[in-house]
Amino acid sequence: MSHDDLRREVxxxxxxxxxxxxxxxxxxxxxxxxMRAWYTKVFEARWSVTGWPEIWFGRGFxxxxxxxxxxxxxxxxxxxxxxxxxxxxxxxxLAFGNDALRITLIPGLLKREITTCLLYSEPGAGSDLxxxxxxxxxxxxxxxxxxxxxxxxxxxxxxxxxxxxRTDWDVPKHSGLSFFFLPMKQPxxxxxxxxxxxxxxxxxxxxxxxxxxxxxxxxGGLNQGWRVLQxxxxxxxxxxxxxxxxxxxxxxxVVALARAAGRLNDPQVRQDIARVxxxxxxxxxxxxxAKADLEQGTSSSIMSLGKLAMSRILHEExxxxxxxxxxxxxxxxxxxxxxxxxxxxxxxxxxxxxGGGTDQIQKNIIGERVLGLPKEPELDRNIPFKQVRSG
Amino acid sequence: xxxxTTLEERRAIADTVRKLLADASSEKHVRAIMETPEGIDRxxxxxxxxxxxxxxxxPTRFGGAGLGPVELELVAEETGxxxxxxxFLSSSVLAAGLLTESGDEAACARLLPGIADGTTIATAALxxxxxxxxxxxxxxxxxxxxxxxxxxxxxSYVMHAAIADVLLVIARTAxxxxxFEVDPRADGVAIEALSTFDRxxxxxxxxxxxxxxxxxxxxxxxxxxxxxxxALVARAGEQAGGARRIFDMTVEYxxxxxxxxxxxxxxxxxxxxxxxxxxxAESATSAARDAAQQLAQQTQGxxxxxxxxxxxxxxxxxxxxxxxxxxxxxxxxxxxxPAHLYLRRARAYSYxxxxxxxxxxxxxxxxxxxxxxxxxxx
Numbered sequence: 118m119s120h121d122d123l124r125r126e127v128x129x130x131x132x133x134x135x136x137x138x139x140x141x142x143x144x145x146x147x148x149x150x151x152m153r154a155w156y157t158k159v160f161e162a163r164w165s166v167t168g169w170p171e172i173w174f175g176r177g178f179x180x181x182x183x184x185x186x187x188x189x190x191x192x193x194x195x196x197x198x199x200x201x202x203x204x205x206x207x208x209x210x211l212a213f214g215n216d217a218l219r220i221t222l223i224p225g226l227l228k229r230e231i232t233t234c235l236l237y238s239e240p241g242a243g244s245d246l247x248x249x250x251x252x253x254x255x256x257x258x259x260x261x262x263x264x265x266x267x268x269x270x271x272x273x274x275x276x277x278x279x280x281x282x283r284t285d286w287d288v289p290k291h292s293g294l295s296f297f298f299l300p301m302k303q304p305x306x307x308x309x310x311x312x313x314x315x316x317x318x319x320x321x322x323x324x325x326x327x328x329x330x331x332x333x334x335x336x337g338g339l340n341q342g343w344r345v346l347q348x349x350x351x352x353x354x355x356x357x358x359x360x361x362x363x364x365x366x367x368x369x370x371v372v373a374l375a376r377a378a379g380r381l382n383d384p385q386v387r388q389d390i391a392r393v394x395x396x397x398x399x400x401x402x403x404x405x406x407a408k409a410d411l412e413q414g415t416s417s418s419i420m421s422l423g424k425l426a427m428s429r430i431l432h433e434e435x436x437x438x439x440x441x442x443x444x445x446x447x448x449x450x451x452x453x454x455x456x457x458x459x460x461x462x463x464x465x466x467x468x469x470x471x472g473g474g475t476d477q478i479q480k481n482i483i484g485e486r487v488l489g490l491p492k493e494p495e496l497d498r499n500i501p502f503k504q505v506r507s508g
Numbered sequence: 509x510x511x512x513t514t515l516e517e518r519r520a521i522a523d524t525v526r527k528l529l530a531d532a533s534s535e536k537h538v539r540a541i542m543e544t545p546e547g548i549d550r551x552x553x554x555x556x557x558x559x560x561x562x563x564x565x566x567p568t569r570f571g572g573a574g575l576g577p578v579e580l581e582l583v584a585e586e587t588g589x590x591x592x593x594x595x596f597l598s599s600s601v602l603a604a605g606l607l608t609e610s611g612d613e614a615a616c617a618r619l620l621p622g623i624a625d626g627t628t629i630a631t632a633a634l635x636x637x638x639x640x641x642x643x644x645x646x647x648x649x650x651x652x653x654x655x656x657x658x659x660x661x662x663x664s665y666v667m668h669a670a671i672a673d674v675l676l677v678i679a680r681t682a683x684x685x686x687x688f689e690v691d692p693r694a695d696g697v698a699i700e701a702l703s704t705f706d707r708x709x710x711x712x713x714x715x716x717x718x719x720x721x722x723x724x725x726x727x728x729x730x731x732x733x734x735x736x737x738x739a740l741v742a743r744a745g746e747q748a749g750g751a752r753r754i755f756d757m758t759v760e761y762x763x764x765x766x767x768x769x770x771x772x773x774x775x776x777x778x779x780x781x782x783x784x785x786x787x788x789a790e791s792a793t794s795a796a797r798d799a800a801q802q803l804a805q806q807t808q809g810x811x812x813x814x815x816x817x818x819x820x821x822x823x824x825x826x827x828x829x830x831x832x833x834x835x836x837x838x839x840x841x842x843x844x845x846p847a848h849l850y851l852r853r854a855r856a857y858s859y860x861x862x863x864x865x866x867x868x869x870x871x872x873x874x875x876x877x878x879x880x881x882x883x884x885x886x
Binding site: 370372373376381384387388390391392394395398399400402403405406413419422425426477479480481483484485487488489490491492493494 | 515759762763770771773774776778779780782783784786787790791793794795797798816819820865868869871872875876880883
């Protein structure tokens, strides 16, 4: 089929079926009946993962053909296509899961009937994620899980948690990890909301006590979890660089904020505005250049910079917004929505500069993987994990 | 203006210039040229002219290559990386740009072929002692004396003034600004070479005392602004190229320099500086290329893209060149090490053709005039 024919086919299908979803979020964590119905329709018409093989719900399309499908969906604002690029759990399963687990979970994931959360960080394993101490042991035909996870979004509603846990304590830390899909709705899994510095509670702590799962829920092989996690993390970081969490409640842009505050004629404020507006535009230009490089088949170092750039943008914008409103930033609450907004942005900027790998870890990664600088010495790399110092 | 070359052709142009400059504008070469009285490498300039670089912006009917901002920017990345000592920015960009923008066919036919083949070095006197490159700063005035136009006043920060064969001068007239051609050997022209912080860059101050001058078309300040747009795109390209080169040299050094028994690039203090500078270097390249592309396509956003590239590339180059010296340590505090050549260039280019502060001010003025949805979508 020619590209034009394909484009026409997608257009015709969308014209016949797409009627909009109303105002629903499209994040990884949110779902509702209308969304499930739409994603199911997309799945049944085989538009969800067109780049995947036909036996795995796809059409075996080339990158270019898949891009056409994604473009046509985006043109009318319809979600659900291109999940071979954007659906983290489904991609992880296709890459590393066994057939039984793929058949059980992938259709539900693509139809949004099954939701997931990430069981990665622990109180004792943040930047040093390979130091996780959640324990998984095999007992007959099941795995038994014990431990504590933190910074888990969507844990209360998730059907499955993508779990990284320790399965061998006698080998060095990276070598004793395994990756699982843990059923969340069971007695051994307790979810407690975590109150954030923004006074919101998007994250949870997850306490796992003798939770169980079938042995099929192991993904990527016993003690092969680090490799699976690297793939999943790289994906998560690239998504964070492109779509940062910034303004909420439609906060005004910096120019409008300065105008409203009567500060748009202040030379210092004007210089600051130019700097932060430029930072955001430069990041967009960098991302566009990275995309063009990829499309031309040349590798790009720019991709790994997006998340670092975005955390700087968010902190700098918040700093400038605070300077613009000045003493009003002392105030809070519904009677002071501008102050509330600015103060929220100042605090929430840490979501991007800490979450998904701190700026400092990102700089290590850029230095080592992009610039080829020597790796940090790791005192715990070649000793059995049970001998590794913790605290 | 438009983009008339293919991506492949542009890559070939950049590769050719890069390979040529690797030999003909090596560090050793640059150091030798910057100590000469003229400060430019005439042999290199002839070679670049033969390749079509001197006439890159000159229309083909006047003997040039007839290319535009996108090709200009790519070539500038290479000349900037190599700190090439040539009149590229003064003659081929500013002067050729002014002439092309003037719409004066006779002046173009008289001057552009020589500029394009490298035999004429032209330069532009656009600013006064304050060096703002803005209209109020022009202090040269033109007066009609018995059918002869004569210029009086002082222009400063004129690139390659001392070696120029032709001076293009902006002056105040009875009805706004006008563009004039002056023979540097004419009566009433005094050219004083200024001692420069960046020795790869030559500047002069020109005093006009009832100097005879020839009016070029009816061009006024808008022609200067148009030429400055081209020159700022070229400057941004040179800054991005220079920034990238000193950055690469610095990262290479930190891979090889051993202290405490290991390469210093393995220490987070150094590694994190390198990661931050990579973001700056890539952003500078993105900004310079975007400005060139928007100018070539004459988009609505071209002016603000150029303003942004002007301050973003200047600031990135200055930060990278300055930090590069700190990352090298003592070796880069020596005259023999090339890092200071890049810092000198970076500091000079932060003010040549206008400061970052003034470009930020222009940028804000433009975006503040837009409706919010346009501003956010940009």
